[in-house]
């Protein structure tokens with residue numbers, strides 16, 4: 627069965643956060659040192675996640691992305707990958723990671739059936755990384771990224787949040803670094819969501835600026851024409867290298883958005899900017915049948931009107947979506963809880 631929302635957008639892409647914990651403190655996501663963490667007893671067991679994936683798959687979901695927090699902090703993650711990889715309806719299972727622990731886990735994840743890996747990497751400079759993430763683990767991330775093709779993964783992506791005055795002078799360096807791996811770089815516009823309490827419009831480097839900077843360096847940059855629901859618009863350099871830009875802030879793609887998010891404690895969000903979600907853990911643990919859960923999910927998706935990033939675009943005096951005092955009251959509003 628396939629279901630669509632009020633704008634005809636299908637339910638397809640499920641992002642599953644497996645933990646809210648993280649071993650970095652990126653200034654655009656977790657600028658504080660301490661947070662209120664989800665309580666351990668509320669975190670979904672792998673079997674519970676697997677049961678929910680079955681229900682989503684029956685409603686049309688065919689892509690799963692594991693995320694976090696830092697997904698590799700979740701013990702025995704390959705066991706979850708194995709459960710999901712067995713489901714014929716899920717044709718793509720990927721993971722987004724900060725890479726710190728990736729070198730040791732990449733082979734087991736590949737063996738478990740993970741299809742693709744995206745590594746978040748904002749800078750090639752160790753001192754800059756330490757300032758941006760408050761941790762001195764840049765070398766581990768690079769080692770983790772190099773381990774991805776060695777483990778046999780293809781179609782690898784590197785996600786870079788571009789922030790003015792922080793790393794906007796490294797765009798071409800990142801492309802050059804990723805060429806031989808090979809990995810496709812995707813530049814992400816800095817978003818004003820969740821933990822981005824230090825966000826300002828001035829610090830956003832827009833898609834137009836990113837393209838201009840790369841054209842100055844490489845010459846003509848051609849758009850890749852393709853039909854995709856993926857958030858990145860892709861471009862080709864004169865030598866054939868392809869990169870992407872995710873312009874969530876200045877040119878959002880809400881009209882094509884088929885993604886929703888499940889937090890590690892089983893709250894389902896229909897939009898990255900949604901202030902409220904639907905508790906699926908409670909009904910699941912109370913023994914609600916799969917058909918009743920399906921009806922709950924179907925009802926919510928069919929009523930979906932979310933276009934969070936487009937609505938933010940209309941706000942001329944834009945500031946971070948949630949103030950720090952509000953974030954402190956509800957960890958579910960955090961980017962690291964809902965998985966980015």
Ligand code: SAM
Pocket residue numbers: 648654655693694695696697722723724725745746785786787814815816817818819822961962965966
């Ligand atoms: N910890 C993992 C990682 O960093 O790859 C997975 C979770 S992280 C929340 C997922 C993605 O969200 C990362 O690529 C991160 O760069 C991105 N992200 C976090 N905060 C952001 C913000 N304010 N604007 C744009 N992207 C952001």
Ligand code: SF4
Pocket residue numbers: 648649650651652655656694695696724746962
């Ligand atoms: Fe950085 Fe990802 Fe951790 Fe957020 S969840 S602080 S983006 S590594």
Ligand code: SF4
Pocket residue numbers: 878879880881883884885896897898899932933934935936
């Ligand atoms: Fe989808 Fe919401 Fe992001 Fe728009 S803001 S693309 S509706 S998750």
